[in-house]
Amino acid sequence: MQVYSTPKAIKENSNFTFCPGCDHGLAIKTIAHVIDELNIRENTIAVASSGCSVFLYNFLDVDCIESPHGRACAVATGVKRAHKAQGNNKFVFTYQGDGDFASIGLAESMHSALRGENITAICINNTNYGMTGGQLGPTTAMGQITTTSQNGRNREYHGFPIKTAEQIAQCEGTCFSARVALYDIKNIINTKNTIKKAFEYQNQNLGFSFVEILSSCPTNWKLSPKESHEKIKTELSQIFPLGVLKDVKND
Amino acid sequence: MSEKELLKGNIAIAKAALNCGCTCYFGYPITPQTEIGEYLSIEMQKNKLAYVCAESEIAAINMALGAASTGAKVMTSSSSCAVSLMQETISYACSDELPIVIVNVMRAGPGQGYIFPSQGDYNQATTGGGNGDYHTIVLSPTNVQECIDLTYRAFYLAQKYRNPVILLADGLLGQMAEPAELIDNPYPQIDNSNWRLDGAKSRPSREIHSLEVNQNKLNQHIINMYKKYEAIEKDECDFEEYLCEDAEIIFTAFGSLARHVKSVCNYYRSKGVKAGLFRPKTLYPFPYRKLNDLSKKVKIFIDVEMNMGQMLKDIRLSILSNAKISFIGKPVGNWLKEEEIINAADNIIKEHYASI
Numbered sequence: 001m002q003v004y005s006t007p008k009a010i011k012e013n014s015n016f017t018f019c020p021g022c023d024h025g026l027a028i029k030t031i032a033h034v035i036d037e038l039n040i041r042e043n044t045i046a047v048a049s050s051g052c053s054v055f056l057y058n059f060l061d062v063d064c065i066e067s068p069h070g071r072a073c074a075v076a077t078g079v080k081r082a083h084k085a086q087g088n089n090k091f092v093f094t095y096q097g098d099g100d101f102a103s104i105g106l107a108e109s110m111h112s113a114l115r116g117e118n119i120t121a122i123c124i125n126n127t128n129y130g131m132t133g134g135q136l137g138p139t140t141a142m143g144q145i146t147t148t149s150q151n152g153r154n155r156e157y158h159g160f161p162i163k164t165a166e167q168i169a170q171c172e173g174t175c176f177s178a179r180v181a182l183y184d185i186k187n188i189i190n191t192k193n194t195i196k197k198a199f200e201y202q203n204q205n206l207g208f209s210f211v212e213i214l215s216s217c218p219t220n221w222k223l224s225p226k227e228s229h230e231k232i233k234t235e236l237s238q239i240f241p242l243g244v245l246k247d248v249k250n251d
Numbered sequence: 252m253s254e255k256e257l258l259k260g261n262i263a264i265a266k267a268a269l270n271c272g273c274t275c276y277f278g279y280p281i282t283p284q285t286e287i288g289e290y291l292s293i294e295m296q297k298n299k300l301a302y303v304c305a306e307s308e309i310a311a312i313n314m315a316l317g318a319a320s321t322g323a324k325v326m327t328s329s330s331s332c333a334v335s336l337m338q339e340t341i342s343y344a345c346s347d348e349l350p351i352v353i354v355n356v357m358r359a360g361p362g363q364g365y366i367f368p369s370q371g372d373y374n375q376a377t378t379g380g381g382n383g384d385y386h387t388i389v390l391s392p393t394n395v396q397e398c399i400d401l402t403y404r405a406f407y408l409a410q411k412y413r414n415p416v417i418l419l420a421d422g423l424l425g426q427m428a429e430p431a432e433l434i435d436n437p438y439p440q441i442d443n444s445n446w447r448l449d450g451a452k453s454r455p456s457r458e459i460h461s462l463e464v465n466q467n468k469l470n471q472h473i474i475n476m477y478k479k480y481e482a483i484e485k486d487e488c489d490f491e492e493y494l495c496e497d498a499e500i501i502f503t504a505f506g507s508l509a510r511h512v513k514s515v516c517n518y519y520r521s522k523g524v525k526a527g528l529f530r531p532k533t534l535y536p537f538p539y540r541k542l543n544d545l546s547k548k549v550k551i552f553i554d555v556e557m558n559m560g561q562m563l564k565d566i567r568l569s570i571l572s573n574a575k576i577s578f579i580g581k582p583v584g585n586w587l588k589e590e591e592i593i594n595a596a597d598n599i600i601k602e603h604y605a606s607i
């Protein structure tokens with residue numbers, strides 16, 4: 001009995017270059033499984049962004065364009081609409097960090113949701129700017145220590161973190177918004193099913209679909225991979241509750 | 252066969268874009284170019300083309316980047332301070348080798364400036380406001396007819412060289428109506444099936460990115476880009492010579508201001524002074540060689556611009572002879588009138604040219 005095989009949508013001989021225990025690799029593989037299951041590899045254009053997520057195109061075997069930091073949803077809007085103008089319905093999704101999606105690119109992200117842009121955005125929330133070495137970002141939790149909040153995030157200097165999936169759920173053009181995690185098998189399966197739903201909603205032309213993935217960043221958190229997943233399970237999912245925040249089919 | 256009609260520069264650009272198969276427009280309002288987006292909003296929505304009222308110029312140029320990656324003909328338009336916002340992505344598009352037509356209908360700067368016309372974005376357009384080694388092709392129309400002709404040419408060159416092209420118009424040209432003919436697009440289609448992103452069907456997947464973690468590869472990529480620029484510099488220089496053949500005094504000017512300078516040349520010719528006008532139509536590639544060739548017979552070059560002398564440095568770089576190079580200009584507002592140019596030029600000419 002085969003229990004696991006690498007998805008077809010992962011490039012052959014891919015060696016993930018992420019830090020040990022980082023969830024980016026797992027997230028990309030999970031997306032690849034969904035692409036396989038929906039059989040959309042040959043019709044997909046992915047948009048990678050600046051941050052650790054940029055390496056998407058090294059691993060995922062679909063057409064891919066890199067976006068400037070924060071602008072992935074705008075780039076995806078252009079890709080989707082340009083194809084539509086030529087009569088082609090392509091599957092288009094972004095793969096972004098939380099800094100990318102919810103800080104520098106908040107305007108592009110939210111306006112894509114408000115327009116009901118028929119794309120899917122996957123946002124890796126690791127509560128810091130991972131690639132640049134773990135600075136305070138838009139999702140850094142109150143009290144969390146980063147290289148630019150060495151005494152912990154506080155109200156006086158930094159203000160409050162954004163709850164991205166909740167904000168995106170507020171936009172009328174959003175058809176689906178959910179937050180998931182990858183800290184155990186049950187959650188990995190749930191993440192896959194959630195991404196699948198978001199992708200299917202795009203295929204049904206329902207509007208902007210969004211999945212925020214609470215993800216580990218062991219290097220910058222200065223925790224082991226195991227401790228990192230424990231932190232997501234016990235701490236972060238209290239601050240950023242898991243679940244579906246909007247689903248037009250159930251509303 | 253169409254005939255001449257009374258057309259505003261902005262509308263002429265929009266019509267030409269549609270005529271040559273532009274299927275995607277993304278923009279954000281700013282005077283004096285807003286009519287381009289307004290006109291296209293009607294026409295493109297009628298034809299179910301890609302049109303987005305973007306939330307900012309940053310969003311607009313990034314939508315253009317995404318759309319260009321599909322091989323579509325893509326345009327965005329804006330003005331001066333707002334084109335500044337696009338610079339990061341213009342640099343990406345050059346490295347990504349993506350064809351985007353960017354119209355800049357210049358207004359006054361620096362900063363917000365105002366809606367008066369100006370030619371203050373010569374530097375921004377030709378030397379780039381973005382980071383790294385790159386060039387954008389820059390075309391400079393002088394009248395409404397050229398707004399049409401050079402829009403066609405902008406789309407053609409963008410596709411041919413897979414590079415952004417800036418159509419550098421100005422507020423006067425954008426707002427001015429004059430007779431022009433919406434000719435058919437004279438350029439051939441360029442095949443892009445070997446690079447566009449349309450889904451990896453029966454072929455390996457493709458990646459478009461500027462990030463390159465291998466420094467040898469990044470070096471090679473930039474060197475390859477510069478081979479392309481060399482070809483552009485060799486083959487695409489375009490200019491107008493007016494009475495230059497026997498000229499001893501050559502005025503240089505670009506864009507709509509060159510029309511006033513033409514009248515100035517006529518005035519001097521009527522006085523027996525051998526004056527001519529040299530007008531670059533491509534600001535990048537700049538016609539250095541041609542200007543230097545001319546300079547062998549020329550005593551004085553007088554550069555006239557509606558800025559503080561931005562093209563002047565390219566004139567100086569061009570001319571290797573001993574010809575005198577002077578400048579007449581002002582930064583913003585009503586274009587220098589013929590009389591103003593003549594008054595200033597008389598002094599320069601008197602100083603260096605005994606016969607006047």
Ligand SMILES: Cc1ncc(C[n+]2csc(CCOP(=O)(O)OP(=O)(O)O)c2C)c(N)n1
Pocket residue numbers: 050051052053069096097098099100101124126128129130131132137
């Ligand atoms: C305009 C711009 N500003 C800053 C940077 C530097 N930079 C690259 S990635 C990054 C942060 C990425 O953080 P996030 O989006 O959360 O993704 P992660 O790396 O954590 O997955 C920054 C600040 C950049 N590339 N471009």
